[in-house]
Amino acid sequence: MEKEQITIEKDVIEIGKRVIRIEASAVAELEKRIDENFSKIVELILNSKGRVIVTGIGKSGIIARKIVATMNSTGTPALYLHPVDAIHGDLGVVRKEDVVICISKSGDTVEVLRLIPIFKRIGVPIISMVGNLNSQLARLSDYVLNVAVKEEACPYNLAPTSSTTATLAMGDALAIALLEKRNFTKENFALFHPGGNLGKRLLLKVEELMVSGNEVPKVHTSTPMKETIIEMTSKRLGATCVIDDNGKLVGIITDGDLRRLLHRTENVFSLTAGEVMTKNPKTIKKDALAVTALQQMETYNITQLVVIDDEKIPIGMIHIHDLVKAGLSSSEIDNETEQ
Template sequence: MSSAQSIISSAKTILRQEAAAIENIAGLLRESFADAVFSMYNCKGKVIVSGMGKSGIIGQKIAATLASTGTTALFMHPADAAHGDLGVVNSGDIVICLSKSGLTEELNFILPALHHRGVTIIAIVGNPRSFLAEKANIVLDVSVCQEACPFDLAPTTSTTAMLAMGDALAISLMREKQFTPNDFALTHPKGSLGKQLTMKVADLMTSGKAVPLVTEEASVTDMILEMTSKRFGVSGVTNRDGKLSGIFTDGDLRRLIQRGVDFSSLSALDVMSPSPKTVSANALAKTSLEMLETYRITQLMVCDNDERPVGIIHIHDLVTQGL
């Protein structure tokens, strides 16, 4: 059995081989790469990625990266394409074909049908003089000297080169399209970034009768009952016009008790804190979180453009959403 040190040394060699392969294909880039990016930028249809075996797995990742960065893309298995899946291909589409040798039978078999449909074929290929390269409209050379596999058999270095080329295409295209973080969020609504850039206060706030509210004329006792029954530890106070004029929290109540204040005859107006911090229902949820953190409070009243309360948002609402 090998020692830990020899295993680590071998791994470093493999990683350096693969890094060198990426450096090598960077040196092979020509105007054809820009042609590929421009073709996808101007594509009125969709981008279809196809490949067999390990190249096919890399193709699936490339298609997924394109789709998540603003390009309509999908993966098509070449064997399935020959048995009906070619129906997804339309004139005006672009098909990216991946093959180390350029001699993949299943892939080359469908090339005439792709030409018949009038698509642009981009070949990401390890042999620029192969059949696939000859039949493609645009060729991207991902030639590697040797696989990281000690027998030069298992696709390793070659698939790394393909993956890196696919990433280069996707990100270059993303930049040409001026794809923004907001655009990214729309394709990643479940992720943390997506939530931060798309989720609004209105999506999380409590509204309707569950919002703790009293009028300025209400007694402190009634306000305490409102505050505790709604379980937010706070109550908003509205004036005669229905606008939010103040707020009263459980912290305010504790301070009254500590000072020995007799509030039995006092109204909400007498004890409330005026000009409370508020947020709009249309504001991003992350904005409300930033306000809560800045002012070191646990909830915000949500008001409309006329300063009328329409809801309340608590820090727990934001935490449970992973914000």
């Protein structure tokens, strides 16, 4: 029984590996087909003033939806059009300034072919992604992307596996080529993903999380330590800014400074803020990214930063707890997010 179980496991493992090999080979073959024709299609879409309308049915329809999603999130407006719904009124979304991509493994999908005469009447350029260059769809299209595969990963060569993977990869190639030609940045990407981690990393600014106004703890260099401690306690940020006669930041006193001070002297209340403060504290500007603030805190092993304006006047304070509460974490820090 144990030998039989081992045999079954080996068979399953080999099946899984075979599928990956077949699909990887199908995708690798596509590289040879990225040529001037591909470049012309990218230029066509770039110069279009409309959207990319992608259509397909069955498994091809699922791949079409994914290509649309990728294009939309990378700066190329796109829309999925179901072939059956299209002939029942949804063709109204197609405009002459759009570009159409039709997906079909055989190139003879009846539901898709029925749309071609209407697309031509509207005047939209037609790109087909097909697995058969001699098909009707290929012949009727203005541009053709060859996504043919030698074999499906299915042992009966029936279930769309390698073919759908290859089509998806070609769609990704188009989307990323368009992204780069548009000079689409991480910040642009984040604008379309404001709820995700990337959006938080690239959009959230310090001023959106900092404490400001009267909530910012401040004391003058001449302030006695008793009053300084009261200020720190009342504002509950674990620190206070220390300013000079012009209101400019000259230092900071933290809870840690107080603990270290108690180890050195018992005459804490005989001192002033200026005598206790740490000079030249770490600061940040309000328009800096919140993730940059978190990075500085991690780098210098501190829990707060003073937010200053161009005159070095403290206008806010940001604490690590505010950053964590906003959904940022040290695992998301990355040098590329530095300003």
